[in-house]
Amino acid sequence: MAMELYLDKFITHLRVERNFSPHTLVSYQGDLKNFLNFLKRDRIDSFPGVDRLQVRKFLAQLANRNLKKSTIARKLSSIRSFFGFLTREKIIAQNPTIHIPTPKRMKKVPSFLDLHEVKLLLLLPNRRTLLGLRDRAILEVLYGAGLRVSELVNLNVSDVDMLGGVIKVKGKGAKERIVPIGEKGLDSIGSYLRMRQLPGKSAFSRVKNFQNLSYSKEPLFLNFQGSRLNTQSINRLVHKYIGLASIKKGVTPHTLRHTFATHLLDAGCDLRAVQEMLGHVSLSTTQIYTHVTTERLKRIYKKYHPRA
Numbered sequence: 001m002a003m004e005l006y007l008d009k010f011i012t013h014l015r016v017e018r019n020f021s022p023h024t025l026v027s028y029q030g031d032l033k034n035f036l037n038f039l040k041r042d043r044i045d046s047f048p049g050v051d052r053l054q055v056r057k058f059l060a061q062l063a064n065r066n067l068k069k070s071t072i073a074r075k076l077s078s079i080r081s082f083f084g085f086l087t088r089e090k091i092i093a094q095n096p097t098i099h100i101p102t103p104k105r106m107k108k109v110p111s112f113l114d115l116h117e118v119k120l121l122l123l124l125p126n127r128r129t130l131l132g133l134r135d136r137a138i139l140e141v142l143y144g145a146g147l148r149v150s151e152l153v154n155l156n157v158s159d160v161d162m163l164g165g166v167i168k169v170k171g172k173g174a175k176e177r178i179v180p181i182g183e184k185g186l187d188s189i190g191s192y193l194r195m196r197q198l199p200g201k202s203a204f205s206r207v208k209n210f211q212n213l214s215y216s217k218e219p220l221f222l223n224f225q226g227s228r229l230n231t232q233s234i235n236r237l238v239h240k241y242i243g244l245a246s247i248k249k250g251v252t253p254h255t256l257r258h259t260f261a262t263h264l265l266d267a268g269c270d271l272r273a274v275q276e277m278l279g280h281v282s283l284s285t286t287q288i289y290t291h292v293t294t295e296r297l298k299r300i301y302k303k304y305h306p307r308a
């Protein structure tokens with residue numbers, strides 16, 4: 001069987017059995033196609049012919065191209081997973097990547113917004129219009145619940161528990177979690193949904209009865225044509241309001257997720273609680289935010305302590 005067919009089987013395995021997201025599948029496929037092209041240039045046409053030296057040579061070529069360590073580490077992770085799959089399928093006897101160390105990644109401290117910047121951002125959408133109410137609700141959910149953009153666009157109306165003050169979120173690997181959201185976020189969602197069901201709102205008026213919204217499988221956030229918003233639309237929306245707010249730092253929708261976590265930890269929230277709300281599998285992923293809060297404490301100390 002050609003090597004590309006084994007790659008297709010692996011991608012199918014990730015999609016069907018591991019329930020990986022489309023974005024992750026594209027990443028795996030791109031990394032592994034690069035590796036297969038490298039093997040062909042080295043005249044290797046079967047996986048049993050691949051050994052540790054070939055993998056290290058591939059990684060060395062990536063390093064010579066001045067790729068980031070995080071990119072090289074990701075590609076090695078893709079290759080390691082692929083060879084693990086081939087080992088389980090008994091295509092090869094041993095995974096050649098087992099003893100290859102992963103390049104140490106530089107820990108990048110996430111950027112976040114200050115509280116006054118968040119308040120300014122949330123005041124910008126025009127609450128007299130349906131699109132303005134929708135945009136305000138989107139920003140409130142990104143900041144107030146710390147959702148990933150992919151999680152936000154997949155929300156249905158039925159995922160919002162207005163009485164309980166929580167949102168049911170389907171995260172990575174189709175894992176569900178319950179995330180609390182504050183009164184301001186719920187108010188923004190409620191205002192948007194109430195106007196959406198008014199007559200004359202074209203495609204937005206497909207949900208007719210607000211009392212039945214909690215049972216609706218209707219997408220929570222719609223575009224002007226009445227279809228579910230996509231991630232590109234959310235990126236454009238956030239960039240639009242960041243520009244209107246004249247915030248100069250680089251901001252993406254994910255920055256609001258970083259801001260959510262940072263503000264919680266600044267206020268004394270337990271790290272494990274933040275981990276659960278963010279949907280991180282490992283606590284070490286969440287611990288990056290402690291670097292942010294520690295730096296803030298140092299600045300406060302130096303500013304106010306008489307012997308700093």
